[in-house]
Amino acid sequence: MAVEDDIRPAPRPGVLDIAPYVPGKSKASSASGKTYKLSSNETPLGPSPLAMEALKESVDKLPLYPDGSASELRRAIAQAHGLSADRIVCGAGSDQVLDLLAHAYLGPGDEAIYSEHGFLVYPISIMAAGATAIVAPERELTTDVDAILERVTPRTKAVFIANPNNPTGTYLPFTEVRRLHAGLRRDILLVLDAAYAEYVRRNDYESGIELAATADNVVMTRTFSKIYGLANIRLGWGFAPEHVIDALNRIRSPFNISGAAIAVGIAALADRRHVERAAEHNETWLPRVTAALTQLGLEVTPSVGNFVLIHFPEDPARSAIAADEYLLSHGLILRRMDAYGFPNALRMTIGSKEANKAAIAAITDFLAGKPKARHG
Numbered sequence: 447m448a449v450e451d452d453i454r455p456a457p458r459p460g461v462l463d464i465a466p467y468v469p470g471k472s473k474a475s476s477a478s479g480k481t482y483k484l485s486s487n488e489t490p491l492g493p494s495p496l497a498m499e500a501l502k503e504s505v506d507k508l509p510l511y512p513d514g515s516a517s518e519l520r521r522a523i524a525q526a527h528g529l530s531a532d533r534i535v536c537g538a539g540s541d542q543v544l545d546l547l548a549h550a551y552l553g554p555g556d557e558a559i560y561s562e563h564g565f566l567v568y569p570i571s572i573m574a575a576g577a578t579a580i581v582a583p584e585r586e587l588t589t590d591v592d593a594i595l596e597r598v599t600p601r602t603k604a605v606f607i608a609n610p611n612n613p614t615g616t617y618l619p620f621t622e623v624r625r626l627h628a629g630l631r632r633d634i635l636l637v638l639d640a641a642y643a644e645y646v647r648r649n650d651y652e653s654g655i656e657l658a659a660t661a662d663n664v665v666m667t668r669t670f671s672k673i674y675g676l677a678n679i680r681l682g683w684g685f686a687p688e689h690v691i692d693a694l695n696r697i698r699s700p701f702n703i704s705g706a707a708i709a710v711g712i713a714a715l716a717d718r719r720h721v722e723r724a725a726e727h728n729e730t731w732l733p734r735v736t737a738a739l740t741q742l743g744l745e746v747t748p749s750v751g752n753f754v755l756i757h758f759p760e761d762p763a764r765s766a767i768a769a770d771e772y773l774l775s776h777g778l779i780l781r782r783m784d785a786y787g788f789p790n791a792l793r794m795t796i797g798s799k800e801a802n803k804a805a806i807a808a809i810t811d812f813l814a815g816k817p818k819a820r821h822g
Contacts, residue, residue: 464573467566468785481777482801486677487612487642487753490798491727493675493710494720500713501679504706512705515695519703522712523683527655533685535694536703536711540641540669540682543694544606545571547665547684550693551603551635552577558604559597561589563614563786565639568606577603587747587755588616595629605630608639609654610646613786613793615749619650627657627664635690638666641682642751644673644721645728651750658685665690672752673724674714681707728752731796738806742813752796755788756780756809764813766790775818776808 469486516536524531537543548571552558556577560568562584569579580602582593589607605626610617618626627636638654646653654666665686671677681703684694714720736754739746745757758766770782770792778801781793794805 458576460573460576464570465566465785467570479777481779482797482804483779484795484797484801484805485779485781485793487672487751487793487795488677489673489675489724489752490796490801491675491720491724494714494717496713496717496720497674497676497710500709501706504709507705510705512701512703512708514700516703516708519708519711520683522715526715527685529655529659529685533659533688533691534683535686535691535698536681536683537698538680538682538702538707539671540639540667540684541567541571542680542702543667543682543684544568544637544639545574546694546698547604547635547637547690548572548575548577550690550697555601556603557599557601558606559594559602560606561594561608561611563587563611563788564589564606565608565612566785572604572606584614586616587614589618589622591618591622591626591629594626598630598634602631602634604635604637606637606639608641609651610642610749610751612642612751613753613755613781613783613788614747615751615753615755616747617646617648617651617750619648620652620656621650623652623654623657627661630663632663634663636661636664638664640666641669641672643668644725645752646750647725647729648750655685658687662687662689670711670714673721674711675724676707676710676714679704679707679710681711728796731799731802735794735796735802735806739809742810744809744813753793754796755783755791755793757788757791760790763815766792769809769812772812772818773805773808776804778805778808780805 520531520534552575554576557580558572558577559580559582572579580597582597584590640653643653658664658666665684667684670681736746747755783791
């Protein structure tokens with residue numbers, strides 16, 4: 447009887463080997479009571495006023511099911527980017543699209559490759575589908591095309607890369623993306639995660655739309671969580687060949703996008719000036735924050751996103767762990783990077799003018815050995 451009492455449902459093999467995703471902190475305490483959340487790469491400008499108004503108006507439709515295919519939203523995305531709506535799928539955040547791709551194209555015995563410091567959702571989705579996640583080392587904290595190609599085997603079914611990459615902020619020029627694609631078998635799905643594409647100001651960068659439009663095995667994913675300021679509404683999309691979209695729609699839950707998300711997404715796309723202002727703010731403050739931190743003697747990985755990866759000294763008193771504790775005591779929430787392979791680094795979102803200046807001042811004081819803030 448005792449043995450029977452110990453019997454309970456068990457997840458399939460491999461599920462408990464998946465390290466759960468741990469989001470950045472959301473709370474801190476400071477003597478002034480003011481906090482600055484710079485841990486999740488959220489835009490300091492917030493959402494468009496048009497998007498907020500659309501959210502208010504959607505309340506009247508709460509009793510109704512949303513459009514199961516998000517057809518109006520897909521048409522708005524298609525119009526904004528010059529695409530075919532039939533080749534777009536929407537998800538509750540781009541990570542749901544990534545998850546759908548993994549479940550549609552991967553299974554036990556398959557392998558999928560991702561970059562060493564790539565987004566942690568990739569191995570989670572790969573392993574959740576029952577496949578094996580293969581890590582390709584990076585070169586100078588940048589996705590290494592040759593390292594990926596060297597790890598392709600007959601079992602490889604997909605390659606996931608973030609471009610720009612989170613948390614490093616580095617990117618692959620489009621010539622390198624094309625070289626990667628050219629080196630892959632035609633039955634391998636190349637997934638280009640362009641969550642931060644709107645922030646990039648480089649002539650040699652392309653989000654992946656062109657390649658996804660012309661190749662039979664390329665998918666590009668995008669999100670409304672970053673520059674559009676809609677992280678809480680959970681909305682993303684993917685652009686892919688029609689045969690890929692067909693496969694995803696067969697396993698996608700029928701009402702995976704809420705009516706509120708559809709309405710807010712359409713409104714956000716209509717406010718191009720708001721997106722431009724967010725990009726301009728980042729273009730102003732990204733180099734300022736980078737320069738200020740570098741002048742303090744810290745190493746900062748060159749970034750094209752809306753965040754910087756800050757590397758701290760090996761001295762325990764000046765380490766990332768000590769810095770994180772100090773900053774939290776001053777109401778500044780940055781992101782620890784241990785899970786991404788950077789135990790001595792913090793990632794800082796480019797925030798408002800006030801938040802950026804507060805973070806730089808606090809890091810300056812920390813490195814100078816000034817005491818922590820007192821509370822109570």
